[in-house]
Amino acid sequence: EPEVTQTPSHQVTQMGQEVILRCVPISNHLYFYWYRQILGQKVEFLVSFYNNEISEKSEIFDDQFSVERPDGSNFTLKIRSTKLEDSAMYFCASSEFRGSGNTIYFGEGSWLTVV
Amino acid sequence: GESVGLHLPTLSVQEGDNSIINCAYSNSASDYFIWYKQESGKGPQFIIDIRSNMDKRQGQRVTVLLNKTVKHLSLQIAATQPGDSAVYFCAENMGNQGGKLIFGQGTELSVKP
Numbered sequence: 001e002p003e004v005t006q007t008p009s010h011q012v013t014q015m016g017q018e019v020i021l022r023c024v025p026i027s028n029h030l031y032f033y034w035y036r037q038i039l040g041q042k043v044e045f046l047v048s049f050y051n052n053e054i055s056e057k058s059e060i061f062d063d064q065f066s067v068e069r070p071d072g073s074n075f076t077l078k079i080r081s082t083k084l085e086d087s088a089m090y091f092c093a094s095s096e097f098r099g100s101g102n103t104i105y106f107g108e109g110s111w112l113t114v115v
Numbered sequence: 116g117e118s119v120g121l122h123l124p125t126l127s128v129q130e131g132d133n134s135i136i137n138c139a140y141s142n143s144a145s146d147y148f149i150w151y152k153q154e155s156g157k158g159p160q161f162i163i164d165i166r167s168n169m170d171k172r173q174g175q176r177v178t179v180l181l182n183k184t185v186k187h188l189s190l191q192i193a194a195t196q197p198g199d200s201a202v203y204f205c206a207e208n209m210g211n212q213g214g215k216l217i218f219g220q221g222t223e224l225s226v227k228p
Contacts, residue, residue: 042218048214091158
């Protein structure tokens, strides 16, 4: 079964450093997303991406964050000048279509620890 | 405002029994609902979904019920197995918001052998 893959599975970074989390969405999917889950809390939407541009973003997704599709298969989340509160599990997700009723599939997550 | 919440944070059931996990939502504009299962250290795994024009949908050992009158969603798992132990999240989506899912807090299901 096709799946969303993410790397790295776990990254530890110093506060103030930049990190890039990588994702390979399901191959025929056109819509890509990043979600975040702080330990013990619910999953939160960060951003959606389609046709090489951001479709929607939450208030969490400020100027510290950026997304990119550098080639035909990868989708990345860059976090600049990381803060302690950025420590969380970051999930990439993808869907074939947009809109209600289209199943969104999640990757296994990248666990980011900022120290 | 937008919110999806769960009535019970934990649920413990005996293996073989049926499980019912509940969820309340507040946004009447939501038209699509999904249940995800999350095992420790893993990503949310799609279980079943339902559109707002339906009251019930069945899958393999799982059934989702939607009561729009009281804005309530439930997930029923038949013959619960140890492998069902996980945190279950409901999520809602409004048609005009694409892939922006609003997740609930989650219910931890523990299956006792």
